[in-house]
Amino acid sequence: MIIKAPIDLQLTQMSGQTSQPPWAESDGVFREVVIVNEKPVLFDVRQSGEYLDFSFTGDVSKKDAVSTLTHIYDLDFDLNKFYKYLSNQPELSEMSEFCNGLRLFLAKDEFECIISSICSANNSIKRWTKSISDMKMKWGENHFENYWTFPDKSVIQDLFEDEDEESLVCGKCSGNNLKSCGVGYRAPYMKKASEIFTLEMDLSEIGKMSYDEAFETIMKVPGVGPKVADCILLYGFNFREAFPSDVWIKRIVSHLYFEGKDIPVSKVREFGMEEFGNNAGYVQLYMFHYARMSGLMEKIKR
DNA sequence: CGTCAGGTAAAAA
């Protein structure tokens, strides 16, 4: 089945958005299990011309399958209208040609997005995606032979932090702890975050809040600073006015708007939100990949 | 082997 909205699936999958690791790819087919109406559904998605082609296995209606993928790949967003917006501004006008078809890759599981985003802090895309994939295989639920959902918060909060803690309980066991997934010092953050969402913070409330209220709330979670908070709000809860600002975005904004002057990341975030409004999330996404693909990144390193 | 990148938390200014 084809969903008639332009997308570059490969680019979107591999763009390092912290909602989740890329789906398993084979011969241009991206495959993943997603929980829809509390039941596991295995999706196959592939590029068909400029559109998305898909099939699925599982106990779900065609309509719900379509709306699930439409959400995850943000297919209701009008890319051409966004490209018009970009082309009207000299600083941004080149971006759409370098990132044509790039879309938000939104969370299939809000909790997975939170832990992924915490894991991505001060980390490389390659490393955090491997950590999250390892966690799924170790403690998630297995479906359709080779696919795993992300473990529940109640599972992660009780995990051993490292080998030391694990061997206290079981002398010769190993590998059944968070640090074995390469998450490093983020392990205690992940455990505490899980505990908070189990005990005191209701995930379903976040999406109903205003952006400011949601930002303030999510910032109370350990391991969540301003950058991670904005990733969680953008990719996990669809707050499109979020402008996740890290060192790369700082360098790009500084290069494009402030003659290369060193601007504090906090100011970059404020600038992005004021300047781009509801397009802030998309502009951030396009800035990063434009810099990657145009060679700008090499030029402004350091 | 050492050096470095990269956000957050906690300490220090």
Place this chain on the structure above:
DNA sequence: TTTTTACCTGAC
């Protein structure tokens, strides 16, 4: 309030 430092891990 803003600035500095320590933190795991893997790439180089």
